[in-house]
Amino acid sequence: MSAINKQNLDRVVTENCLKLFADYKLEISSGAPGKSLAAEQFLLCGIIGFTSRQLRGALVLATTREPLELTNPAASRSHRDWICELANQLLGRVKNQMLSRGVEIFASTPIALQGEHLSPILQQRLIAELFIAGGGVVCVWMDCEFDEGFELPESAVFEAAPVSEGETLLF
Amino acid sequence: MTKTVLIVDDSVTVRQQVRAALGSGGFDVVEASDGTEGAETIGRLTHLAAVLCDVNMPRMNGIEMLEAVKRDPRHTALPIVMLTTEGQHELVQRAKAAGAKGWIVKPFKPDLLLAAMRKITAT
Numbered sequence: 001m002s003a004i005n006k007q008n009l010d011r012v013v014t015e016n017c018l019k020l021f022a023d024y025k026l027e028i029s030s031g032a033p034g035k036s037l038a039a040e041q042f043l044l045c046g047i048i049g050f051t052s053r054q055l056r057g058a059l060v061l062a063t064t065r066e067p068l069e070l071t072n073p074a075a076s077r078s079h080r081d082w083i084c085e086l087a088n089q090l091l092g093r094v095k096n097q098m099l100s101r102g103v104e105i106f107a108s109t110p111i112a113l114q115g116e117h118l119s120p121i122l123q124q125r126l127i128a129e130l131f132i133a134g135g136g137v138v139c140v141w142m143d144c145e146f147d148e149g150f151e152l153p154e155s156a157v158f159e160a161a162p163v164s165e166g167e168t169l170l171f
Numbered sequence: 172m173t174k175t176v177l178i179v180d181d182s183v184t185v186r187q188q189v190r191a192a193l194g195s196g197g198f199d200v201v202e203a204s205d206g207t208e209g210a211e212t213i214g215r216l217t218h219l220a221a222v223l224c225d226v227n228m229p230r231m232n233g234i235e236m237l238e239a240v241k242r243d244p245r246h247t248a249l250p251i252v253m254l255t256t257e258g259q260h261e262l263v264q265r266a267k268a269a270g271a272k273g274w275i276v277k278p279f280k281p282d283l284l285l286a287a288m289r290k291i292t293a294t
Contacts, residue, residue, distance in 0.1 A: 023278045078183055085182040088227075089277050092256025097277075099193045099259060109229070142262045163258050170252075170273040 005055075005152040009144060013059070014075055016093040017140045020086070022072035025164060028138055043068065044079055048088030049108040052098070055152075057144030061087040062118060066136025079169070084110035090140065093165060099157035174220035174292050175199040179236065180254070181228045185263035185277070188224060189254075193288060200267060204240075206231025213240050220292040221272075223284075226255035226262065235267060241270040248265035250291040253280060 021028045045062040063083065072082050087110050095105045146152070163169045176198050178189040183204075190200040201216065203209040205228040209230060222240075226233040233253055240246045250272040263274050272291050275284065 004216050020278070072184060072188075081182055082184045085184055087184075089256050090195045092277065095256070104259070107227070134174075155239040163263065165258075165282050166278060166283070168273060168275045168279075168283050169263070170287060170291065171267050171271065 001148050005146045006144060007148065008152045008154050009055075009142060012094055012097045013090075013140060013142050016097065017061075017138070019165070020090050020093060021067070021071065021138065024041055026067060026070050028067075043114065043116075044083040045113040046083035046085075046110050047113065048087050048091050048110045050091060050095075050105045052105045053147075054103055054150040055105075055132075055144055055146045057142060058085060059142050060140065061090055061092050062136075062137075062139045064136040067138050070136075078111050080112045080114070083112050095164075097156075100158050101153045102158060103152070173197065173199050173217070175201060175218055176288060176292075177201050177203060177209065177216070177219050177222045178211055178224075178254075179203045179206065179212075179222065179228070179233065181205055182225075182249040185254075188281075189279075189284070192284050194277070195281075196285040196289065198288065202282070205229050206233055206236030209233075209236050210239055213246060213249065214243075221288055222249060222251040223254045223275075223288075224251055226253055226257050232271070234262065237266060237271055238269045252291065254284075254286065 018028060043063060043065045045060055047058055049058045049062050050056065061083065068079050068082055091107050095107065098105050176188050176193055178200055180186050181204050186202045192198050201212065203212045207230045209224060210231065213222065224233040224236060233255065240251065248269065252273040252275060253257055253266050253271055254275045254277060257275050258276050266274060273287060
């Protein structure tokens with residue numbers, strides 16, 4: 001069951017990563033299968049831990065310089081701040097998707113790591129390797145443990161969140 | 172007269188993005204990096220036209236700041252819009268009950284943010 005749960009969660013993460021970067025007008029597409037992550041010179045990783053009643057783990061978003069600079073229209077010099085915010089926004093999307101599956105996720109404060117040739121030591125299979133059309137690499141993965149017997153629904157079973165990403169609700 | 176909007180967010184990049192979006196529409200923007208600093212700024216600046224406020228922040232979160240500010244009768248008419256990654260129904264309802272004027276889920280669209288701020292600050 002854990003493998004199926006992970007598969008369902010990975011799909012949500014991948015879909016929402018694509019949507020997040022699309023919202024920042026940066027088209028990303030899946031990379032070549034089997035391409036070595038260590039060969040890419042990742043600049044920064046944003047990492048956020050999370051927990052819920054049924055599952056717990058951490059989301060990691062790693063990028064080279066190009067996606068960070070191309071997605072930041074305000075041209076901030078703080079790559080640290082921006083990778084943390086992107087990881088936060090990605091987990092926010094995943095949280096909202098999980099709510100419609102009956103899972104309420106609580107996130108920790110994001111942290112950033114900087115270094116060349118950063119490479120994950122994975123507990124589970126790497127879920128996504130995404131490449132930028134304009135050069136550079138974005139990679140996202142999620143380590144997650146599920147409670148024994150828990151089944152993550154493949155699709156939404158509850159009403160979606162009242163406000164979607166990018167939407168404005170005025171009272 | 173130029174209207175001033177306070178953005179309360181612990182991300183300097185988000186604050187810059189809001190400043191760019193609202194600045195292009197003629198708003199002045201002032202910044203605070205958490206709920207505590209936001210509440211202090213609201214207490215100090217009497218000419219604010221509106222406040223945009225993140226939810227998850229260190230020291231004091233956005234909902235706590237909203238509730239604290241709205242308890243002060245001087246600020247009951249001040250429009251406060253939440254700008255956050257959160258989308259839980261309960262949080263939206265809590266903010267609405269506390270007196271929030273709106274809820275925007277990040278990433279925001281600059282043109283929609285500007286339109287929303289123009290609408291709620293129109294006199």
